[in-house]
Amino acid sequence: MKIIRYGAPGQERPGLIDAQGVLRDLSSLLPDWGPAQLHPETVAAMASLDPSGLPVVPSSVRLGCPLAGVGKIVCVGLNYADHAREAGMQPPSEPVLFMKAATALAGPHDPLVLPPGATKTDWEVELGIVIGQRAYRVSREQALSHVAGYVLANDVSERSWQMERGGQWDKGKSHDGFAPLGPWVATPDELPDPHTLDVWLELNGQRMQDGTTRNFIFDVPTVLAYISQFMTLAPGDVVLTGTPAGVGLGQKPDPRFLRAGDMLRLGATGLGEQRQVCVAA
Template sequence: MKLLRYGDAGSERPGLIDADGTIRDLSAHVADIAGTTLHPASLDMLSKLDAKSLPAVSGSPRIGACVAGTGKFICIGLNYSDHAAETGATVPPEPIIFMKASSAIVGPDDDVLIPRGSVKTDWEVELGVVIGKTAKYVSEAEAFDYVAGYCVSHDVSERAFQAERQGQWTKGKSCDTFGPIGPWLVTKDEVKDPQNLPMWLKVNGKTMQNGSTKTMVYGVAYLVSYLSQFMSLHPGDIISTGTPPGVGLGMKPPVFLKAGDVVELGIEGMGTQKQTFRADV
């Protein structure tokens, strides 16, 4: 299934995409795409619905973040071997973990605000993993039992805040609107191999990133298991798994985003995003 949330910000309704690409309303069956809705039993119930019998949504509503109620937005740094190479970094012996504030989450086509004082706002297309049930001390072999599905995640970053302002990376990753998610939560049964997904990103129509999850150093199952050794993962938590090469920081000379720039990105089978970047005044 392709699950989504549509409507004005703060008033989104749950829905799914039918085989013809029509949005169908799920409000009679679940309150939101969040919490217990992400549990395997609930997803199984939704998968058995006759999509054509659900109310069709008219017009072209705003699409919100595909998951609500995210408690933890966990990111993995330098998790693509080719991206590590372009930044001059060595592949880490264990995953680099940092947190992105959940308040950064917005819809896939919402405007992104360049924060005050920013001089190095950058782009990163990533595969997002959405947790479906509580995971604690799980093995790699059983990790997928705890995954509800996947989505496109745009890990927008302010490199000066991230690396030049002391401390950890979080403040360069957590600015308001720096976490577009969606358009869909694609349930795991529709994704044959999460380690073989082409992904791309364009800035003002020019392709900047053209990679694949094939080059991830630490795969989805490993990351779910690894993270669960340090913290419980809860339904709605998102793991943003790293980015392929082609970020602005890796250009020679580096290239960063400015007000008016348009960024488009997508992952095969996951849908696409499109954001206009604007100054946060």
């Protein structure tokens, strides 16, 4: 099943995309796609419905962040060796973790507002993992049973705040709008193996990132088990798994950062596409 939320910001309603690509409304059956609705029993019940009886949503409607009530966004840094090298760092011996604020969440096609004072705003296409069941100190073998689905993400980063403002990456990762998710969450039956996905990003029509989750340093079960040793992953939490080479910081001979008017287009196998136009604050 493909989970969506649609409507104006702050007024999103729950829905799904059927096998024919038609958007369907679920608001008569669910209050929202929040943590409680990501329980496997609820997801299975919605997936078993005959979608032809659900109201059709116009395809022109705005798609919002496909999740409501996200508690935290946990990110894995440097999870592709090629990205670690372009950043001038050694591939890590264990996962590097940082956080993005939940207030950074945005819809997949919302404008990307470049913050006041930002000079080095960068892009990072990523696979996101959506937690469906509480995970605390889970084993690698148990980890995937806690997953509600997978989502396309852009881990937007202001590099000057991340790297030049006294430590802690979170500062460069958490501005409003720096975590576009969607267009949908694909449940595991849609993507049975998250390690075979192509991920890519284009800037103004030029391919900048072209990677595959086959090249993870730490795969999805390892990442989830590792994080759960340090904190509880709750239903609705999102884990971002890292980005391949090709970010603006790594461009040679000179870095290339985002400017007003730039257009980003990014996608991943089975997870759709995002499009963001950069605008000045």
